[in-house]
C-alpha cells in the first residue's frame with residue numbers, strides 16, 4: 244500500500260521540504276490556482292487567484308430537466324496536502340448537518356471520474372467497509388485533481404430529503420454536499436471552496452453565499468469554507484421575488500426569497516409579509532442577539548417538489564405547497580410551524596449544538612442523544628414565536644399542546660424505549676413505521692421533547708413567581724458576541740447549569756425523569772399547566788370548530804384507523820388487541836346487528852356509540868386475501884381523553900405565548 248497523504252498537518256519548524264513539496268510551494272499553488280480556475284471556466288482574474296481557494300466547485304443545472312445534475316470539482320494538491328505519490332483518501336459527505344444521520348446521498352452518484360489537471364485518468368476504489376471513503380491513486384508530481392460528478396436528482400432517502408438535489412420544471416434545490424468530496428484530514432472551517440453555478444436560461448437563484456460575479460447564466464460566489472458551502476443550499480427557479488424582513492438600517496439584514504412555478508404565487512400580500520416580519524421581530528426580542536451577519540429564508544411554494552425543510556446558520560430551506568401562502572388563514576398546522584422552526588435553528592442547532600454533533604468533518608460519527616434539546620427546544624421555541632407573531636392563535640397552540648399530551652400518553656413504546664433512545668437512534672426512526680408506530684416510536688424527541696421544554700418553562704415561572712421564564716434561559720444560553728463566530732458546543736451539564744442560573748432547582752432529576760426513564764409519566768406536563776384529565780363520550784372540539792378525529796379510538800377500544808379504513812395502530816392489551824386486530828387490516832364494514840358494507844368515519848362512530856345498547860361491535864375486515872368477521876364484546880361507547888383546566892389554575896400557556 245502506498246503512503247496516505249497527510250492533510251491539514253501544521254508545518255513543522257525548520258522542516259526540510261522534499262523536492263515534490265517545494266514544487267508545490269505557495270508560488271506553485273498560485274499557478275495551479277489560476278490554472279484550475281481557468282480549466283473549470285470560472286473566469287477568475289488575478290485578484291481571486293492571489294488567495295486561491297483549496298478547491299473549486301462548478302455546478303451545472305442545465306440538465307435538471309432530465310433529473311441530472313453535473314458538477315466539476317478541482318482540488319489543489321500542495322505541500323500541506325500532498326507529500327509524495329500514493330493514495331489520497333477522499334470523503335463523500337456522510338453525516339450532513341441537519342440530517343442527524345450517516346445518510347449522505349451517495350447512492351445517487353451516476354458519474355464520478357477523477358483526472359489530473361492534464362486530463363490523465365486517476366484510478367480510485369472504495370475503502371472496504373466504508374463506502375463513503377474513496378481512495379484515489381495519485382501519481383507523484385500530481386498538482387491537482389479534477390473530479391466530474393453526475394448526480395441523480397429527485398431520489399432522496401428518508402435521511403437525505405433536506406440535503407439532496409430536487410428539480411421540478413420551474414424550480415430546484417441544489418445541496419452542494421451532494422456533488423463534492425473533501426480530502427481526509429482537512430478541517431471544514433479551514434479548507435476553502437469557490438463555488439459557481441450555471442442556471443437554465445431566465446432562471447434566478449438565492450443562497451446565503453455572496454455573489455462575486457455573474458457572466459451570462461453563470462454565477463460565481465465568493466470563496467467560503469467547506470463548512471459554509473455545505474451549509475449553503477442554492478434555490479433556483481423561473482419565478483422569484485425577494486422581500487426584506489427587516490428595516491433598511493436594521494442589523495442583521497434578513498430577507499425572504501420566494502420561488503414558485505406560478506408567477507403570481509411569489510407575490511406575497513402585505514398581510515402575509517407582516518407575519519414573517521413579526522416572526523423576525525419576536526425572535527429578536529426573545530434572543531436579543533443573532534448568530535448570523537445576515538439571513539436568507541429560501542422558500543418555495545410549489546406543487547412540483549415535496550414539502551421539505553432544513554436548517555442552516557445563515558439561511559433556511561423551506562418548501563411548502565402551492566396556495567399555502569395565499570393568506571394567513573391558509574397557513575396552518577405543519578406549514579405554519581416550518582418556517583419559524585427552521586429559523587430558530589440558526590440559534591439552536593447551528594450556533595449552539597451538542598458537543599457530540601460538533602465536528603470539523605462529515606465522516607466522524609455523531610452522537611445524537613441530545614436531540615431532545617437540538618430539536619425539542621427548537622420545536623418549542625419555534626411554536627412560541629409562531630404564536631407570538633400571530634401566525635396561529637393562542638387557542639390553536641393550546642389545542643395542539645393538548646393533542647400532543649394525549650399522543651404522548653398513548654405512545655405505547657414509551658413502556659420499553661425512553662425518549663433519549665429515540666434521539667440516540669434518530670436516523671433509524673426517520674421513516675415512519677406504517678404499522679405498529681406507537682409501539683416502535685418515531686423521532687419523538689421533536690414533539691415530546693417540546694413538552695419537556697414547556698414543562699421547564701412552566702417550572703421556571705412557578706419557581707420565580709412569574710419573574711423569570713425560559714426566555715431568560717434562551718437569552719443567556721444562545722447569547723452571541725460575534726455573529727461570524729463558529730458553532731459553540733454544549734453538553735447536558737451545560738444545559739443544567741444554565742437552567743440553574745435562571746432558577747435553582749433539581750434540573751438533573753427533572754431531565755432524567757422525562758428523558759432517560761422508561762415509562763415516565765407522560766402527563767407530568769399536564770398537571771404543571773394546571774390541567775386534569777377527563778374521559779368524555781363526545782370528541783373535544785378544536786378552535787376551528789372541528790372535532791377530534793373519531794377514527795382515533797385508542798381511548799376506547801385501543802384502535803386507530805385511517806380514513807380509508809386501514810388499521811394504523813392497535814394498543815397491546817386493549818379490546819382491539821384481544822380481538823386479534825392488527826395494523827394493515829382494512830375495515831370494510833361496521834355495525835351491529837346490521838352493518839354497512841362500506842367504511843366511513845360516520846359509520847364507525849355510529850357503531851361505536853351503539854355499543855352502549857348492543858354490547859357488541861361488529862367489524863368486517865379484509866386481511867390479505869381473507870375476509871374476517873369480528874364480533875367484539877364492548878359496551879362503553881366512545882371515550883375521548885380531554886384536558887380540563889383545574890379551578891383556580893392560572894393560564895400558563897396564555898402567559899407563555901403573549902407577544903413581547
Ligand SMILES: [Zn+2]
Nearest residue numbers: 584588618621
Ligand atoms: Zn428541526
